[in-house]
Amino acid sequence: MTKVEQDSRLDRAGDRLQKVVLGTLRPRRLRDLLHGVTLGHPLHPAMVQVPVGAWISAAVLDLMPGQRRPATVLVGLGTVSALPAAVAGLNDWAALARDQRRVGLVHAAANTVGMAIYAGSLAARLSGRHGMGRALGFLGLSTVSLGAYIGGHLAYKQGAQVNQSVSELHRMTDGWHSLADMATLPQRTLITREVDDDISVILYRHGDEVTVMLERCPHQSGPLGEGEVQEIDGHACVVCPWHGSAFRLNGGEVVQGPSGNDQQILPTRIQNGVLQTRLP
Ligand code: FES
Numbered sequence: 001m002t003k004v005e006q007d008s009r010l011d012r013a014g015d016r017l018q019k020v021v022l023g024t025l026r027p028r029r030l031r032d033l034l035h036g037v038t039l040g041h042p043l044h045p046a047m048v049q050v051p052v053g054a055w056i057s058a059a060v061l062d063l064m065p066g067q068r069r070p071a072t073v074l075v076g077l078g079t080v081s082a083l084p085a086a087v088a089g090l091n092d093w094a095a096l097a098r099d100q101r102r103v104g105l106v107h108a109a110a111n112t113v114g115m116a117i118y119a120g121s122l123a124a125r126l127s128g129r130h131g132m133g134r135a136l137g138f139l140g141l142s143t144v145s146l147g148a149y150i151g152g153h154l155a156y157k158q159g160a161q162v163n164q165s166v167s168e169l170h171r172m173t174d175g176w177h178s179l180a181d182m183a184t185l186p187q188r189t190l191i192t193r194e195v196d197d198d199i200s201v202i203l204y205r206h207g208d209e210v211t212v213m214l215e216r217c218p219h220q221s222g223p224l225g226e227g228e229v230q231e232i233d234g235h236a237c238v239v240c241p242w243h244g245s246a247f248r249l250n251g252g253e254v255v256q257g258p259s260g261n262d263q264q265i266l267p268t269r270i271q272n273g274v275l276q277t278r279l280p
Contacts, residue, residue, distance in 0.1 A: 034091040035257035042260035047085035054078030095258035110147035163261040165216035176276040192225035219259035
């Protein structure tokens with residue numbers, strides 16, 4: 001898998017596919033929906049539960065006598081539901097870093113072959129060739145399992161679409177940490193401060209309310225402190241300078257992808273005119 005991460009020969013095909021995906025999925029709202037912005041949680045891993053569950057269930061039924069009909073229905077359900085899951089996956093893939101896109105390309109290729117085999121299995125079953133349909137079903141399951149293994153590497157080893165900032169919380173010590181004098185804190189300006197010397201947070205004051213938010217973007221660790229504040233859907237949001245993800249400054253909810261995760265807000269209090277924060 002490390003060789004795949006480093007194999008630049010995949011870039012030509014990857015760059016072409018990325019152009020096609022970005023050119024096809026143009027409307028921002030559609031892209032955000034597919035990233036899972038509306039849920040505040042990545043959508044692709046949730047969507048793949050349907051085809052995976054249907055295909056595994058079909059394989060179990062294929063091992064039992066008299067279950068041709070329900071097995072055919074499940075193979076059909078898995079094959080049809082894999083299509084929107086694949087579109088959501090491609091949408092996430094197009095916003096990944098280059099080494100992640102290489103592995104993602106192989107993950108997508110394995111799953112595309114698996115889907116084609118399942119389509120063949122469905123066609124065979126519908127035409128009464130159940131032996132062939134079963135054999136193709138097991139072959140399809142092996143292929144998408146390989147795809148799932150590669151997808152696991154992409155998520156768990158390479159951190160694709162996982163929240164990149166939340167691990168900062170595990171390094172933060174307990175108790176309240178002083179951040180700034182309220183008397184000197186400007187209104188409606190992003191200020192960057194450090195907690196425990198190396199955990200970067202951003203401060204945003206609006207009247208007497210101050211938001212303290214982790215600075216690392218949950219998408220790919222972009223510096224939110226260097227981002228812009230924009231009003232989106234009536235809320236002040238910080239927009240990441242790297243790929244444009246936007247998070248509400250009054251709650252951390254993601255309102256614009258490619259991040260599919262909300263940003264972490266930290267609790268605050270004011271002690272003797274000093275703004276303090278602590279772990280949630
Ligand atoms: S790092 Fe990609 S949107 Fe922030």
